[in-house]
Amino acid sequence: MLALYQAADRVEAQMLKDYLDQQGIISVILGDLLSGAMGELPATIYPTLWVVEDSDLARAKSLTELFFSAPPMTGEPWRCPVCGASVDPGFEVCWNCATPDPNDNE
Ligand SMILES: [Zn+2]
Incomplete structure (x- = not known):
């Protein structure tokens, strides 16, 4: 599993995840749950989208760029x-x- 994209908030992370789902790329959102569970951590922890299959990462990066540009x-x-x-x-x-x-x- 490889980190793909650090989102500004949970909504953005979810939108991108849904988009990748449509393209057949399995991803998970990590980070926001962690920050909720560990209150001592700084507030700079954002939800991060991870690609489950390492071989999908290059395609997922291209799709992420397109998702935010078009x-x-x-x-x-x-x-x-x-x-x-x-x-x-x-x-x-x-x-x-x-x-x-x-x-x-x-
Ligand atoms: Zn081609």
Whole structure:
């Protein structure tokens, strides 16, 4: 299990976790429970999202960047012309090989 992202609060951590769930990446939120149980710790402990499967970390990081940089979009997935991966419409680049969406004219 590897640390992925330190959230500002529990809500943000949960939103990102739900998003990763949708992408098939299993994650857990740690940190806020710890701070509640140990009152002597400083208040700088934030909920942290952990990726359960180490092999998912690189993809999870890419998804996290996209999650915070692009608003959710609807539409049809597009297929990466380089590696053939099916990419959700909200992504401007392939999650697998970072190739830009050839149909994105914005
Ligand atoms: Zn690709």
